[in-house]
Amino acid sequence: MTTIIEFKNVDKIYKSGDHILKAMDNVNFTIDEGEFVVILGPSGAGKSTLLNLLGGLDSVSSGQIIVNGEHVESFDDNQLTEYRAKNVGFIFQFYNLIPNLTALENVELMKDIVTVNIDGFDVLDSVGLKDHASQFPAQLSGGEQQRVSIARAVAKQPTMLLCDEPTGALDSKTGVLILNLLQDMSNNKGTTVVIVTHNAILAEAADKVIRIKNGQIESIVVNELPKRVTDLEW
Amino acid sequence: MLAKKMLRDITKHKAQFISIFLMAFLGVFVFAGVGGESVGLEVNSNDFYEDTNLADGWIYSNYINDVFLYQVDCLGATTQMERQLVVDSVADFDNDPDITLHFVENNTISKFYLIEGEKLDINDSDGVWLDKSFADAKGLKVGDNISFEFEGYEIEKQIRGLGYSPEYVYHASTSSVIPDFNKIGFAYLSYKAFPTETVPYNVLNVKFDGTPENYDELLDYHMDGYYNSFVPQSEHTSVNQFSEEMDQHRMMGDIFPVVFILISMLILLTTMTRIITHQRTQIGILKASGFKNRSIILHYVSYGFWLVLVGSILGLILGPMTLPKLFYPSMAATYKLPSWNPAWSMNFVYVAALMVIMSLAVSYYSVKNISDEKPADTIRPKVPKVSTTGFLERFAIWRHLSFNVRWNYRDAKRNKFRALMTIIGVIGCSALLVCAFGMYDGMNDLKEWEYGQINHYDSKLVIEENATESQIDDVANEVNGEKLMESAIEIESGDIKKSGSLLVLNETSLVTPTDYDWNRVDIKDDEVSISQKMADLLDVEVGDTVKWHIMGSDKWVSTKIDKIHADPVSQGFVMSADKLEDLDLNYSATSIVTAEHVNQSYDGIKAVNSMKDMTSSWDELTEAMWLLIYILIFFASLLAVVVLYNLGLLSFTEIEREIATLKVLGFKTRALRKLLLTQNLWFTAIGFLLGIPVGYYILAIMWESSGDSFYILPSITLSNFLLTAVITFTLSILVNLMFSRKIKKLDMVESLKAGE
Numbered sequence: 005m006t007t008i009i010e011f012k013n014v015d016k017i018y019k020s021g022d023h024i025l026k027a028m029d030n031v032n033f034t035i036d037e038g039e040f041v042v043i044l045g046p047s048g049a050g051k052s053t054l055l056n057l058l059g060g061l062d063s064v065s066s067g068q069i070i071v072n073g074e075h076v077e078s079f080d081d082n083q084l085t086e087y088r089a090k091n092v093g094f095i096f097q098f099y100n101l102i103p104n105l106t107a108l109e110n111v112e113l114m115k116d117i118v119t120v121n122i123d124g125f126d127v128l129d130s131v132g133l134k135d136h137a138s139q140f141p142a143q144l145s146g147g148e149q150q151r152v153s154i155a156r157a158v159a160k161q162p163t164m165l166l167c168d169e170p171t172g173a174l175d176s177k178t179g180v181l182i183l184n185l186l187q188d189m190s191n192n193k194g195t196t197v198v199i200v201t202h203n204a205i206l207a208e209a210a211d212k213v214i215r216i217k218n219g220q221i222e223s224i225v226v227n228e229l230p231k232r233v234t235d236l237e238w
Numbered sequence: 239m240l241a242k243k244m245l246r247d248i249t250k251h252k253a254q255f256i257s258i259f260l261m262a263f264l265g266v267f268v269f270a271g272v273g274g275e276s277v278g279l280e281v282n283s284n285d286f287y288e289d290t291n292l293a294d295g296w297i298y299s300n301y302i303n304d305v306f307l308y309q310v311d312c313l314g315a316t317t318q319m320e321r322q323l324v325v326d327s328v329a330d331f332d333n334d335p336d337i338t339l340h341f342v343e344n345n346t347i348s349k350f351y352l353i354e355g356e357k358l359d360i361n362d363s364d365g366v367w368l369d370k371s372f373a374d375a376k377g378l379k380v381g382d383n384i385s386f387e388f389e390g391y392e393i394e395k396q397i398r399g400l401g402y403s404p405e406y407v408y409h410a411s412t413s414s415v416i417p418d419f420n421k422i423g424f425a426y427l428s429y430k431a432f433p434t435e436t437v438p439y440n441v442l443n444v445k446f447d448g449t450p451e452n453y454d455e456l457l458d459y460h461m462d463g464y465y466n467s468f469v470p471q472s473e474h475t476s477v478n479q480f481s482e483e484m485d486q487h488r489m490m491g492d493i494f495p496v497v498f499i500l501i502s503m504l505i506l507l508t509t510m511t512r513i514i515t516h517q518r519t520q521i522g523i524l525k526a527s528g529f530k531n532r533s534i535i536l537h538y539v540s541y542g543f544w545l546v547l548v549g550s551i552l553g554l555i556l557g558p559m560t561l562p563k564l565f566y567p568s569m570a571a572t573y574k575l576p577s578w579n580p581a582w583s584m585n586f587v588y589v590a591a592l593m594v595i596m597s598l599a600v601s602y603y604s605v606k607n608i609s610d611e612k613p614a615d616t617i618r619p620k621v622p623k624v625s626t627t628g629f630l631e632r633f634a635i636w637r638h639l640s641f642n643v644r645w646n647y648r649d650a651k652r653n654k655f656r657a658l659m660t661i662i663g664v665i666g667c668s669a670l671l672v673c674a675f676g677m678y679d680g681m682n683d684l685k686e687w688e689y690g691q692i693n694h695y696d697s698k699l700v701i702e703e704n705a706t707e708s709q710i711d712d713v714a715n716e717v718n719g720e721k722l723m724e725s726a727i728e729i730e731s732g733d734i735k736k737s738g739s740l741l742v743l744n745e746t747s748l749v750t751p752t753d754y755d756w757n758r759v760d761i762k763d764d765e766v767s768i769s770q771k772m773a774d775l776l777d778v779e780v781g782d783t784v785k786w787h788i789m790g791s792d793k794w795v796s797t798k799i800d801k802i803h804a805d806p807v808s809q810g811f812v813m814s815a816d817k818l819e820d821l822d823l824n825y826s827a828t829s830i831v832t833a834e835h836v837n838q839s840y841d842g843i844k845a846v847n848s849m850k851d852m853t854s855s856w857d858e859l860t861e862a863m864w865l866l867i868y869i870l871i872f873f874a875s876l877l878a879v880v881v882l883y884n885l886g887l888l889s890f891t892e893i894e895r896e897i898a899t900l901k902v903l904g905f906k907t908r909a910l911r912k913l914l915l916t917q918n919l920w921f922t923a924i925g926f927l928l929g930i931p932v933g934y935y936i937l938a939i940m941w942e943s944s945g946d947s948f949y950i951l952p953s954i955t956l957s958n959f960l961l962t963a964v965i966t967f968t969l970s971i972l973v974n975l976m977f978s979r980k981i982k983k984l985d986m987v988e989s990l991k992a993g994e
Contacts, residue, residue: 052987056987059902061902061986061987062987081982082906085901085904085905085906085907086904088902088903088904089903089904089905090904092904094902094903096899100895100899100902102645102896102899102900103896104644104645104648104649104652104896105641105644105645105648109641109644112641113641113903114903116640116641116905116909117903117904117905117909118904156903160904
């Protein structure tokens, strides 16, 4: 397995006036291609900061972030935009679909930012939504919206899927379906999936579990035999 | 505590609140400012007329003796009368200025309005009270001597006082519409200053009860034959000209500010509604924590209230203080009033109050809607309006439209109200621009038409009234000139009676009657042509017969209309001298026109006007108009910026989350800017297209209201039309650029976190 994501001595410091907050303190880890990674931690631990840095939404104070051999920490705003477009498929807690576009259009929207040869309809089919292609987000259930959001992220064929509490707004049954879908992406299609959550149960299903606390890595555990998401005790 | 929240909210959304304030301010400012100007004119002139007891009418007769006075008194309706001798004289200066002398028996009607010097003394045989404008132009002071020549007499008097007269608010010679105070003036003298014992009084100033029409009939019935003519106040040249000017200003004061205030109210309404809708969840929280509905409503209603109140009051105060000051100087160059003060009208206050009340009503309505819901519902965001697939999506072409187009189409469809507001704003802007540029073109056209196409002589020599035929012919030969006759006439068709002008031409190449397209209209020796505007006013056409007479003469003649010509500034007849004599009327030339440049004086010639003089005085007269045009363009542009920015900002806050998402997904700032620009451009294009006919319509009303003597049709040159388009679209793009910084600065993390 090749390493495609690497955090090296990453610090992130927020300053507001005299107040200094170290949100990321000497963080080091690697993620391999196709891995199903779960990043765990209580609220305020720095999960979101980590996700923002990895997703190219924010830049480090010091240290290096290497994705696909490229130094993300050195990117300017335009390069970051391009990095996000090519490498990152975001999946948000609140789906963040474009309300004015139908499910299919939300997926095909990606063709506007990256040159990929995909059929939006097929991608929707792969998340089980081909019958809802022409519906608007507001006409879909939460789970369906999240599946559209996954389809949209996948359509870019990104280096990684970056999921921020993807089931946070869903009931547990629907949540399992979504997580199962993500695990399948990783297992069957070799997509790298990074999920940020505070739900510890998911740890058993991950290939790698990174626990953070107070901006520092608490532990990194590699599961030799991860469970299926559907087999977990919710 | 809520007051603190309000202040913080306002600081946070300053752009929106500033625009609320600005719209309220600008709307009332322009309304009260332009209104204050035109009401000011009315109040100032009325005050002046009242102070000086301006005559209700003037009776002209060859000799007004005591018997005549007795007869007029016997009419019963006459309440006050005063006779005087009005005579044209030439003052002793190099340029032979025309001074109209008034030898008065008393001065209680149409009183001389003293600015400096002594009061008019009716027993002073050595003094003269002179036109202040003329005195200023000549550098004359109280105490100086001045001499006049008239009808063979020469008198020298000492200037006792300088001032104005209500009969000379507007005073121009027959040869030029623009007063040149170096060449023209008036003076009041005691009847004792007249060289002979008996003064041949020829004008009787009268004040009377009842309407001028009734008085005219009374005179006609009882004294027919004893007097030459009667002029009621409204037809007096000065009064009439000034009231036409006032009409124009009133019209402008009515149309533009109303357009302006309507738009600012619309903007106010949208903004208030939006701000309150944005605070929805906060209202829910306030309710949930136990605030009474009443205090919540009060809190939100007071948001707009204070700003609108302060804005309106400021506009109410500053408008009349500033805008009239811009117009009055150029007005004061043409018209002579002792004071030029902006005036107030309760209408301004009503409009300001309406503005405040509307903002209150709208805020109340919006909050009420929300606060009537259960707190549990309010605390959650409103379920967004669902987009629907419609008509356009059914076509195959939809699949080929870019994301940009699809997104914008649906966004506009989902926010119809916002779309409508933007379009109305742009309509207002482009209509005002079309109107302003149309006025600009109209004014230029008119000048070129009148002083380029119709009249192409170099100099015009105005003939003295008592010049002999041989004197006139000598001068005409000397300068290679052509004689022509101009006279004021009155035309009647059916019930309609209009005053106009008569132009009698001999074969001449120096004056060419034209049609509206500036093509020569060939009027044969035995033909009479009527101007288009006069034909419209009288509702007559070629072949119809009308009755008319020359002013100052009782002789009415009937004439069949053979042709129609068009003229921008003088409406009436054009005919040949032969035709005039055929009608049994006397031909007497009033001026000589020549292609040569004349700068010397001749016997029998009263004044020489060059084409350059005329065009430059035309320019002076139209100065106020230009100012108005610039002000219009400025405010139209400002309006467009405020409307587009304000609505852009509103929609931006609404779609901030979407924009953030798109940014996170990897859309470049440029693409996102284009996304916002597209919609702006669509609305601008629609508003612009609709604004053109609206502007044309306003322009048509404007020209129509410019008085009976003007004939201009609304039109705009292609280049100015394009300029209108360029200004409108540039503003739209500029406003969009303001948002590109916002897109760049948009904090992706923050806007995504703010969950639904």
